[in-house]
Structures are given as structure tokens and as C-alpha cells.
Amino acid sequence: MMPYTSTERRQRIVVYMLLIAVLAGAAGFGAGQWWMKYRHPVLGQAAFDNLDRSYKEIVNNYMGDVxxxxxxxxxxxxxVSSLNDPYSVYYTKEQGKSFLERYEDHFVGIGVVLRVDKGQFIINSTIEGAPAAGAGILADDRIVAIDGKPVDGKTLSDIISLTRGEEGTKVVLTLARASSPEPIEITVTRGEVPVTTVSSKMLDNGVGNITIARFAESTAKEFQQAADRLQEQGMKGLIIDLRANPGGLLQPAMEIASLLIPKDKVIVQVVYKNEQREYTHRSKQKQEWKLPLVVLIDENSASSSEVLAAALGANGAVLVGNKSFGKGIVQTFQQFADESVLKLTEAQWRTPDGSWIHKEGVKPDITVDMPEYAKLPLLHGETTFKQGDYGKEVRTIQHMLFALGSGPITQEGVYNADTTEAVKKFQRQEQLEADGIMSEGTAYRLQQRLAEKIEQEDPQSKKAIEELRNLIKGKAQR
Incomplete structure (x- = not known):
């Protein structure tokens, strides 16, 4: 064999170097794949390959637009749906914004409460401290146009969307007002609209009442302010109304419990997957709460409201009403870079004595049922019913009318001649057009009157007041 020439030797060296580079690259690629699979185990799942291939197949070959x-x-x-957990949800960007807004202490808009009547959008009220109130918008004004464009054919969601926007921007509302022969235009500068979750009132004989609608960012602060106001008015005992409270954020519920429960007493235990982590949250009370407490709960009190009710009940408060909903699990939520949101069930919570109330509920000390008419579902705001219609909502209408004494139910669930006459009777009582049609406006007034009746006759609230007065009297005698 003849020896290599210098040229051949150089060529061979180049080939070897290229071969080494290729092998090193392959090794690096393999190591990279291994490292990626180590850090992201899902990449090693066979099903993930199906996902990747399906995505590429759809993007590249699907006949329609993708x-x-x-x-x-x-x-x-x-x-997320494959978890079969109704409480774990993935929200896209716009859905995520709406979800997070539920827990914030304000939103940006004009601050009006709307109702719909026969396709017309009526200002039911303005929110105190919001831009609309300061701009001169009044209750019962009817929106004719927004920014010069008629609202005919729009939905309530459309109107809400059109009045929302960036803080400091302006929106022009054209309004029909009973006192004005011509429509008027009012320009409103969008701004912060406060969202309140707590309301309070002082009843007779020093009985204070605080209702918590849900638990959001500002709820604990609102509760503290309400309690302070009631104490300044001479409150001797407090009723906390958690009925129909679906829950919300856990933190404000624990903060309220800390105001009312002695320092270091257990509020709630949160237990994570496979009991690998467990947190016991205790009261951080700074000032002793000395007044007796009664808590109202019902079958629609859930989640954080159950946490608060159970904690207060374990520390001497009297629970009145019906057994609560029974949601003993905790969701966390995280917002991603694109503003989408993942809400995921990650833990269960337990009462101070370690009980898990999931699907069981918190039991009241004193059970009091509400009348059947108080349990009727709400009517959809943008639906009209008339003679010949039938279904569950017609049944609801009939039972509402019956509860208010406007007529008998002769054919349940069917909008017959008797139902039409009952609607006319109610409309005449309310000085509405007596056409016998359950329009949005008539439905709004019907539910308003029923709510007033429920408040006046509320047996659960009456029992809570009676029990609290006994506690106040007993405390005074001691």
C-alpha cells in the first residue's frame, strides 16, 4: 500500500473532523432530548406524540381555515375537562379577564344597573360613587343610542361591553327621559366603579345585621367597616347572613374569622394532594370580639362561606337555617402570559375539628325552612312569555303570581287563559300595561315584589333575630 500524500492526508483529517462533529451533534441532540424529557415528562408520553402529530395534521391539511x-x-x-371536575376550568383571555374581575374591588365602566323591558334598556339605578351618578344619569332613563349608534337589536351583554373600556375614555349615551320631550345626550368619562360585597343594617334592640354576598378582595375590609359602623350605633349582637353566598376567595373569609374568633384558635385546615402538605390557619385576632353571634346559612351557602360558618360555629356562634351546600375543596388559579387563566382543584379544606364537609354540608344548630316560593329560580331577563307557551319557566311564573295572590294555578307549566288573567291582574296592580304578556319589565317587577315578600316574611331571619335577642339577654343577665 502506498503512503498518503500530504493532500490526501489533509482531506482525511477534514473527513474525520466532520464525522466527529456529526457524532457530537447527534450525541448533543440525544442528550438534549433526554434532558427535555427529564424536565418535561409529558414529552415521553406516547399520547403526547399523538397530540403533536394531530396538531400538525390539522394545521397543514384540514380543508377549512384553522x-x-x-x-x-x-x-x-x-x-381540563377530562378531569371530570366541574370546579377545574380553563379560561381563554377574555374569559379569564371576566373571571378575575369577580374578585376585584372595582371595574372600569360607567356604573349603572340595567334592566331589559321589551328589548329596551332601562337604567334601574346608578352605583354610588361611580361616573354615571356624577354625570347626571337617572333611574328609569332609557338608553336610545351609545356613541351615536342606536341600540336596537342589541343584547344586554352588548350594552355592557359598549359601556366598558379604558379608564379616562368617554362614552356618549343618548337617553329618553320622561321629563324631557326630546332625547338627551350625556357624556360619561369611564372610571373606577366600586364593587361591594357586604351590606349592613341596624335592627331593633341593638341587633346588627351584616350580609356577605360573596368573598372578594375587599370583603374583609368592607366587613370591618360595617362592624365598626354598627358598633358605633350601639350594636349588642350580630347576625351574619351567608345565605346564597357561593364563596369566592378563601383569604378574606379567614380574615373575617380572625376578627371574631379568639387568637390562635383554628379557623380551617387545608390539605393538599395525598396529604403531602397540610396547613392549619389560626386566628390572628388583635382585639377581642365580645358580642354574641348568629350565622344564617342555607343550601346555597358554599365554599368560603362554609369555611367561615364552620369556624364561627366551632367557636360559639349559633348557626340558623338549612344545611349548607357542601363544597369542601379548594381551587387555585394562575394567569398565564397571554392572560388566559387555569383554575384547578388542588386541596380539600377541613373544619376546626378535622371534619371534611364535602357533599355533606355544614349543619345548622337550629333548622328553619323557607317557604317554597322563596326557592323559585330567577327568570331570564330577556325572555317574553305569553298565552300558549309552556315549560319550567311558565311554572315559575305561575307560582310567583300565586304567592303574591294574583291568581290560581289551573294547569301547571302551561300559560293558559287563567295565567294570562293573573298576569293582567298583577300588571294593573303595578300600573303597567295590562296585556297579559310576561315581558322583561313585568318579570322584573314580579321578582322585585316577590323579593320584598320574602324579606318581610323571612322565617330564618326572624328565628335568627329571636335567638340573638335571647343571647343578648342572657349575656346581660350574667
């Missing part, structure tokens, strides 16, 4: 972003959101939605 939005890759929608495919990804759909995949995440499907992944």
Missing part, C-alpha cells in the same frame, strides 16, 4: 391558537386553547380545555 386558527392555531384556538387549537391550543381547545386542547387545554379538553385536558
Amino acid at each position: 386558527d392555531p391558537e384556538s387549537l391550543i386553547h381547545g386542547a387545554v380545555t379538553g385536558m
Whole structure:
């Protein structure tokens, strides 16, 4: 064999170097794959390859138009849905914004409460401290146009969307007002609209009442302010109304418990997956609460409201009403870079004595049922019913009318001639057009009158007041 020439030797060296580079690259690629699979185990799942291949197949070959972003959101939605957990949800950007707004102490808009009547949008009220009130918008004004565009054919969601926007921007409302022969235009500068979750009132004989609608960012602060006002008015005992409170954030519920429960007493225990982590939250009370407490709960009191009710009940408060809903699990939520949100069940919570109330509920010390008419569902705001219609909502209408003494129920669930006459009777009583049609406006007034009746006759509230007065009297005698 003849020896290599210098040229051949150089060529061989180059070939070897290229071969080494290729092998090193392959090794690096393999190591990279291993490292990625180590850090992200899902990449090693055979099903993940199906997901990747399906995504590429759809994007490249589907006959119609494809939005890759929608495919990804759909995949995440499907992944969460496969958990079969109604409380774990994936929200896209706009859905995520709406979800997070529920827990904030304000939103940006004009601050009006609307009702719909025969396709017309009526200002039911303005929110105190919001831009609309300062701009001169009045209750019963009817919205004709927004920014010069008629609102005919719009939905309530459309109107809400049109009045929302960036803080400091302006929106022009054209309004029909009973006292004005011509529509008027009012320009409103969008701004912060406060969201309140707590209301309070002083009843007779030093009985204070605080209602918590849900638990949001500002709820604990609102509760403290309400309690302070009532104490300044001479409150001797407090009723906390948690009925129909669906829950919300856990932190404000624990903060309220800390105001009312002695320092270091257990409020709630939170237990994570496979009991790997457990946190016991205790009261951080700074000032002793000395007044007797009664708590109202019902079958619609859930989650954080159950945490508060159970904690107060374990520390001497009297629970009155019906057994609560029974939601003993905790969700966390995280917002991603694109503003989508994942809400995921990550833990269960237990009462101070370690009980898990999931699907069991918190039991009251004193059970008091509400009348059947108080349990009727709400009517949808943008639906009209007339003679010949039938269904569950017609049944609800009939029972509402019957509760208010406007007529008998002769054919349950069917909007017959008797139902029409009952509606006319109610409309005449309310000085509405007596056409016998359950329009949005008539439905609004019907539910308003029923709510007033429930408040006046509320047997649970009456029992809570009676029990609290006995506690106040007993405390005074001691």
C-alpha cells in the first residue's frame, strides 16, 4: 500500500473532523432530548406524540381555515375537562379577564344597573360613587343610542361591553327621559366603579345585621367597616347572613374569622394532594370580639362561606337555617402570559375539628325552612312569555303570581287563559300595561315584589333575630 500524500492526508483529517462533529451533534441532540424529557415528562408520553402529530395534521391539511391558537386553547380545555371536575376550568383571555374581575374591588365602566323591558334598556339605578351618578344619569332613563349608534337589536351583554373600556375614555349615551320631550345626550368619562360585597343594617334592640354576598378582595375590609359602623350605633349582637353566598376567595373569609374568633384558635385546615402538605390557619385576632353571634346559612351557602360558618360555629356562634351546600375543596388559579387563566382543584379544606364537609354540608344548630316560593329560580331577563307557551319557566311564573295572590294555578307549566288573567291582574296592580304578556319589565317587577315578600316574611331571619335577642339577654343577665 502506498503512503498518503500530504493532500490526501489533509482531506482525511477534514473527513474525520466532520464525522466527529456529526457524532457530537447527534450525541448533543440525544442528550438534549433526554434532558427535555427529564424536565418535561409529558414529552415521553406516547399520547403526547399523538397530540403533536394531530396538531400538525390539522394545521397543514384540514380543508377549512384553522386558527392555531384556538387549537391550543381547545386542547387545554379538553385536558381540563377530562378531569371530570366541574370546579377545574380553563379560561381563554377574555374569559379569564371576566373571571378575575369577580374578585376585584372595582371595574372600569360607567356604573349603572340595567334592566331589559321589551328589548329596551332601562337604567334601574346608578352605583354610588361611580361616573354615571356624577354625570347626571337617572333611574328609569332609557338608553336610545351609545356613541351615536342606536341600540336596537342589541343584547344586554352588548350594552355592557359598549359601556366598558379604558379608564379616562368617554362614552356618549343618548337617553329618553320622561321629563324631557326630546332625547338627551350625556357624556360619561369611564372610571373606577366600586364593587361591594357586604351590606349592613341596624335592627331593633341593638341587633346588627351584616350580609356577605360573596368573598372578594375587599370583603374583609368592607366587613370591618360595617362592624365598626354598627358598633358605633350601639350594636349588642350580630347576625351574619351567608345565605346564597357561593364563596369566592378563601383569604378574606379567614380574615373575617380572625376578627371574631379568639387568637390562635383554628379557623380551617387545608390539605393538599395525598396529604403531602397540610396547613392549619389560626386566628390572628388583635382585639377581642365580645358580642354574641348568629350565622344564617342555607343550601346555597358554599365554599368560603362554609369555611367561615364552620369556624364561627366551632367557636360559639349559633348557626340558623338549612344545611349548607357542601363544597369542601379548594381551587387555585394562575394567569398565564397571554392572560388566559387555569383554575384547578388542588386541596380539600377541613373544619376546626378535622371534619371534611364535602357533599355533606355544614349543619345548622337550629333548622328553619323557607317557604317554597322563596326557592323559585330567577327568570331570564330577556325572555317574553305569553298565552300558549309552556315549560319550567311558565311554572315559575305561575307560582310567583300565586304567592303574591294574583291568581290560581289551573294547569301547571302551561300559560293558559287563567295565567294570562293573573298576569293582567298583577300588571294593573303595578300600573303597567295590562296585556297579559310576561315581558322583561313585568318579570322584573314580579321578582322585585316577590323579593320584598320574602324579606318581610323571612322565617330564618326572624328565628335568627329571636335567638340573638335571647343571647343578648342572657349575656346581660350574667
